[in-house]
Amino acid sequence: MFKKKNISLAVIRRLPRYLRYVEDLLNHDVLRISSSELSQRMGYTASQVRQDFNNFGGFGQQGYGYSTQVLYENLVKILGLDRNFKMVIVGVGNLGQALANYANFYKKGFRLIGLFDIDPQKVGKTIRDIKIEHIDKLKDFIKKNDVDIGVLCVPADVAQEVADIMVEGGIKGIWNFTAKEIEVKGDVVVENVHLIDSLMVLSYKLNEKLLEKERIK
Ligand SMILES: NC(=O)c1ccc[n+]([C@@H]2O[C@H](COP(=O)([O-])OP(=O)(O)OC[C@H]3O[C@@H](n4cnc5c(N)ncnc54)[C@H](O)[C@@H]3O)[C@@H](O)[C@H]2O)c1
Structure with missing residues (x-):
């Protein structure tokens, strides 16, 4: 398969999020998406998205962007969900x-x-x-x-x-x-x-906001 060794955990942890998003696009009959659109909607940079996918060979076509169906099928395979x-x-x-x-x-x-x-x-x-x-x-x-x-x-x-x-x-x-x-x-x-851990991340973010407000006061 296209999978390379030593993919960073950070990239692997982003894959389920890509999959969820692409599934949503497919459910709304969106057949194609550009890397800039995909990145904007997901809050990543376009180069981040391209780099992430390039770890697996990249699934886009120059000037076309990504076919959501192709992206979906590749993400399913990469994540081993078809097993x-x-x-x-x-x-x-x-x-x-x-x-x-x-x-x-x-x-x-x-x-x-x-x-x-x-x-x-x-x-x-x-x-x-x-x-x-x-x-x-x-x-x-x-x-x-x-x-x-x-x-x-x-x-x-x-x-x-x-x-x-x-x-x-x-x-x-x-x-x-x-x-x-x-x-x-x-x-x-x-x-x-x-x-x-996830709750503590939420707590951290809330705490940051509160500290900021307290500084402004
Ligand atoms: N990771 C998380 O976010 C998270 C969240 C909740 C709970 N937990 C952890 O998950 C575990 C279960 O939590 P819970 O609230 O369901 O507890 P619980 O007490 O309701 O359930 C534990 C079950 O394990 C069974 N059990 C005990 N010894 C066993 C053994 N040797 N072999 C087979 N079964 C055995 C008990 O009979 C019981 O049904 C705990 O370790 C808890 O700390 C983790």
Whole structure:
């Protein structure tokens, strides 16, 4: 594929935003967009957009701009969304249940195929037609179903041991929602999510504005 090695994380983190935006254009029957228009609407510079896309070979045509359909198809491929990764959620508490009920995973091409917990009150119940299984069955389930992604939603104090089970089963990536920095062997990919970080960024921005107002007074 067109993908080069060592794409910066900052570029990768912008790709979902491009995808969301391009999807919106397609939904509004916009078939083509120039890099300057795209950049203006997204709040980047035109050269930033071109540089971002050039990391993957660039998808525009001189004098034409970008075909939204071509952009969409390329972004889907680059992000691996066409692979329909299979995932399981481990820890079906507040967060695990909310994620299990989130229909957008399916729309974006992720297939949730298993739910696991240790609590006997939860094991056997179903969410969106998926039965919650006991954690004892996790390793074999991952092996048998060749699961790609494990979503870690357990308390932090058991995060490492549950991650170890995932890795033993042959998981390829872990979406870690716990506050624990887990360690993994081999080439397992870990992506940590901290909603609170985003809230703190909001807090920082609010604080900046307030400080500015206080200076003016
Ligand atoms: N990253 C974020 O932004 C974010 C947001 C909310 C919560 N969290 C974290 O997500 C995790 C879950 O939060 P929650 O509010 O859903 O907690 P919760 O207590 O409601 O759910 C935890 C679930 O894990 C299960 N569990 C415990 N030990 C287990 C084990 N060994 N194997 C399998 N299942 C096990 C429990 O039975 C329970 O159902 C916590 O670590 C929390 O700190 C992160």
